[in-house]
Amino acid sequence: MSDFLISFWQTYNTLFYTIFIHGMLGLSIYLTLACGLLSLGNAAFMGIGAYTSALLTMKAGFPFGISLIAGGILPSMVALAIGIPTLRLSGVYLAMATLGFGEVVRVVLLNMEITGGSMGINGIPQKTELWHLVLIMGIIIFFFIRLRDSKYGRAMEAINEDEVASSVMGIRTTYFKVWTFTAGAFIAGVAGGLNAHFTYFISPREYGFEPAVDILTFAILGGTKTFWGPIAGSAILTVLPEMMRFMGPYRLAVNGIILLLVVLYLPNGIVSRGTFISLKKLFSERKSNA
Amino acid sequence: MLRVENITRDFGGLRVLDDVIFEIEEGTIYGIIGPNGAGKTTLFNIISGLLKPTGGRIIFNTIDITGLKPHAITAAGISRTFQNIRIFKEMTLLENVLVGMHRLFSYSAVSMLFELKKKRREEKELREKAYDILSIVRLSEKAGLKAESLSYGEQRKLELARALATEPKLILVDEPAAGMNPAETEELMGEIVRINSRKYTICLIEHDMKVVMGICRRIGVLNFGKFIAQGSPDEIKNNPLVIEAYLGRDETGA
Amino acid sequence: MFYQQLANALALGAVYSLFAIGFTLIFGVMEIITLAHGAVFMVGAFAGYTAATKFGLGIIPCLIISMAASGFIGFVLDLVAIRPLRKKKFHHLAPMIATIGCATIITSIYQGIFGAEAYRFPFDFVPNENYEFRGIQLTQLQLTIIFTSFILMIMMIFFLNKTKWGKAVRAVAENSRTGALLGIPVERVYQFTMIISSSFGGAAGVLTGLNFNTIHTFMGGPILHRGIAVIILGGMGDIRGAMAGGLILGFAEVLSVAYISSDFRDAVSFGLLFLILLIRPSGIFGKKIERKG
Ligand SMILES: Nc1ncnc2c1ncn2[C@@H]1O[C@H](COP(=O)(O)OP(=O)(O)OP(=O)(O)O)[C@@H](O)[C@H]1O
Ligand SMILES: [Mg+2]
Numbered sequence: 139m140s141d142f143l144i145s146f147w148q149t150y151n152t153l154f155y156t157i158f159i160h161g162m163l164g165l166s167i168y169l170t171l172a173c174g175l176l177s178l179g180n181a182a183f184m185g186i187g188a189y190t191s192a193l194l195t196m197k198a199g200f201p202f203g204i205s206l207i208a209g210g211i212l213p214s215m216v217a218l219a220i221g222i223p224t225l226r227l228s229g230v231y232l233a234m235a236t237l238g239f240g241e242v243v244r245v246v247l248l249n250m251e252i253t254g255g256s257m258g259i260n261g262i263p264q265k266t267e268l269w270h271l272v273l274i275m276g277i278i279i280f281f282f283i284r285l286r287d288s289k290y291g292r293a294m295e296a297i298n299e300d301e302v303a304s305s306v307m308g309i310r311t312t313y314f315k316v317w318t319f320t321a322g323a324f325i326a327g328v329a330g331g332l333n334a335h336f337t338y339f340i341s342p343r344e345y346g347f348e349p350a351v352d353i354l355t356f357a358i359l360g361g362t363k364t365f366w367g368p369i370a371g372s373a374i375l376t377v378l379p380e381m382m383r384f385m386g387p388y389r390l391a392v393n394g395i396i397l398l399l400v401v402l403y404l405p406n407g408i409v410s411r412g413t414f415i416s417l418k419k420l421f422s423e424r425k426s427n428a
Numbered sequence: 429m430l431r432v433e434n435i436t437r438d439f440g441g442l443r444v445l446d447d448v449i450f451e452i453e454e455g456t457i458y459g460i461i462g463p464n465g466a467g468k469t470t471l472f473n474i475i476s477g478l479l480k481p482t483g484g485r486i487i488f489n490t491i492d493i494t495g496l497k498p499h500a501i502t503a504a505g506i507s508r509t510f511q512n513i514r515i516f517k518e519m520t521l522l523e524n525v526l527v528g529m530h531r532l533f534s535y536s537a538v539s540m541l542f543e544l545k546k547k548r549r550e551e552k553e554l555r556e557k558a559y560d561i562l563s564i565v566r567l568s569e570k571a572g573l574k575a576e577s578l579s580y581g582e583q584r585k586l587e588l589a590r591a592l593a594t595e596p597k598l599i600l601v602d603e604p605a606a607g608m609n610p611a612e613t614e615e616l617m618g619e620i621v622r623i624n625s626r627k628y629t630i631c632l633i634e635h636d637m638k639v640v641m642g643i644c645r646r647i648g649v650l651n652f653g654k655f656i657a658q659g660s661p662d663e664i665k666n667n668p669l670v671i672e673a674y675l676g677r678d679e680t681g682a
Numbered sequence: 683m684f685y686q687q688l689a690n691a692l693a694l695g696a697v698y699s700l701f702a703i704g705f706t707l708i709f710g711v712m713e714i715i716t717l718a719h720g721a722v723f724m725v726g727a728f729a730g731y732t733a734a735t736k737f738g739l740g741i742i743p744c745l746i747i748s749m750a751a752s753g754f755i756g757f758v759l760d761l762v763a764i765r766p767l768r769k770k771k772f773h774h775l776a777p778m779i780a781t782i783g784c785a786t787i788i789t790s791i792y793q794g795i796f797g798a799e800a801y802r803f804p805f806d807f808v809p810n811e812n813y814e815f816r817g818i819q820l821t822q823l824q825l826t827i828i829f830t831s832f833i834l835m836i837m838m839i840f841f842l843n844k845t846k847w848g849k850a851v852r853a854v855a856e857n858s859r860t861g862a863l864l865g866i867p868v869e870r871v872y873q874f875t876m877i878i879s880s881s882f883g884g885a886a887g888v889l890t891g892l893n894f895n896t897i898h899t900f901m902g903g904p905i906l907h908r909g910i911a912v913i914i915l916g917g918m919g920d921i922r923g924a925m926a927g928g929l930i931l932g933f934a935e936v937l938s939v940a941y942i943s944s945d946f947r948d949a950v951s952f953g954l955l956f957l958i959l960l961i962r963p964s965g966i967f968g969k970k971i972e973r974k975g
Contacts, residue, residue, distance in 0.1 A: 390793075
């Protein structure tokens, strides 16, 4: 039995690490989605965090913890700079600005010397351990739990439902939006740092538009009614592609199809009452047929 | 209490509000009537900070609130409802009211994270208060239900409760009777009179003149962006300009 | 030298304009940003390429086939991803997310078929001749691109302003509810807008493929970023703004490549977008943006 567990762990431990990192990324975009905003820049924030923390540990010899935090702070500063002009406007602008921003980050990473251009950075010391991931994920979840039943959580939900009505209720909507966008960038940056210190190697390719769509898919599939949604979505979408390797280049299409089907048929995602009700229906139909 | 001074507003080339002047006295119900497209809602949007006026000033209790952000205007003590109900449908009634109370919570993010006493106490006290507010409009029994499950008339009342929750001094109510039958309208007007009797000043937009006649101290008539008359209900009823511009054309109030 | 750059910029910018006017029209009429417009552009380019290489057709039939193919994709997009979401109760982000899903599907199918390598139009697809105007060299290719783009754009403007259908489109863009009251079949107008806008995107794909002498399956991404910059620059939903915005971006890119560095060409559009968001978010010609109560 324990032999089995050991070999299972040896085969799949990467998968566990990845589930945690993807979970954090899913939560990072959830934070903005919960305010009714679409950020397509979270992969780029992850990238900034990954490069920042990797360079700090490798070139400056910073302790891991410090470079992780720096890897969260820099992207959130950048988010602040992008967020303040765009978030005064309707939500569409954020989606578009962040989409363009992701491209810029990729181009900059490709062309800077210190980032190693298209070769990326190799040989990042492997410092991320499972307990780091569990701890940080725990902190994030703790934060979301406390947020849920507070004035801040309610304000975000209200903004998501109706921004104009919220502003008339005395909520400083722009302030909240900037804040959640920035905090989302922080989480994405830390996740990027953790990932960099786990995979040895990072390159600009990992932080372009496609990863941004992946992150979005985590959250949308899982659902954005509660923060458990993105966590579940990330876990599913991390395990699923492993099983779909046989699909080769069409694997990405599966992501697209999931995104489309969920938006159309499960608008609240998998972790929602809708799923519960349709499952119940399914089973009661089965029973009545039998 | 509220003084609207020479408010003008253009949309593109169109002058939707033209030099609107009026004043609302503390503790009264002020009625604004006028046909479709007269600019009534636009006036509310300007007072509540959702739109900026092209010209003019709005003075609230001697403070100039022109051009302030909506949340700042709410903080100054003006709250409103919308013509096309805008409650938070996916939240419970209680949560709707709690959102209205946003400003009254003073605990910090640190309090939130560590569930400090201040947070717990405030949440508890203000929840109780939210129940009280819901009971003003007789909805406290449904406090835990989702707002979307309410009937149309109840949604209107919830929106009023939510407006009350911001602790306003003045409430702007935009056509609350729209889409209601006469019996429901009468009930809602009763509700508004009761709210007014709790020392809230009210400014009420209404389409149907007969509805406001009974409850307003003063009425202003808006037509094509201009205030064509102002006065007591009796004065308005007998004003030839009003009869011509408004009653003659729009008796049904549809 | 400078004037030569202007000629290059004109060819580049004209295609950006062509891409962006469909993009902005969809926003103006349907109030959605379709992030699949880049994929539609790529489909158009490959349709034109296939027509040219497999069937040996000339540029005009190729353009027509490409526009038909991308128009069809636009029709399908509307059918499967946008129309079902038009009902009110969906979240306002839903259509945008659905189009992201579609873009991913389309792109990865094409990557499955065509792989990641670059394809080229036949060598003599457009005769390789040069013309000279007052010292400025213009290739026949550039002339073709500029000419085709402007003809198509003029046709679009003529269509919107002078034909019955065009007026219906504009009426719906103004206000869909009054449009419906006036007896305009709003659903049809939406469908039609998607088709015609997408076909313009497809034509832009062919012209871009010619201009750079390459097409590949990931060409949709960069043009999408530029399209976004252009429609914000020109004011969202503003056709003329999109035309001007495309030209401005074309000039900005060519000049920055010529006088600064070619490495950051892909970042110019974002720089412009960010600048406009900072100083004039309603776009260069736009009126002030306001929230409605
Ligand atoms: N955001 C806007 N942009 C352009 N025009 C607007 C805008 N808001 C209102 N208008 C125009 O301003 C005029 C006044 O509208 P408003 O909604 O204030 O009228 P109203 O008196 O509230 O009418 P109703 O009785 O139908 O509610 C109308 O002609 C309307 O079309
Ligand atoms: Mg109105």
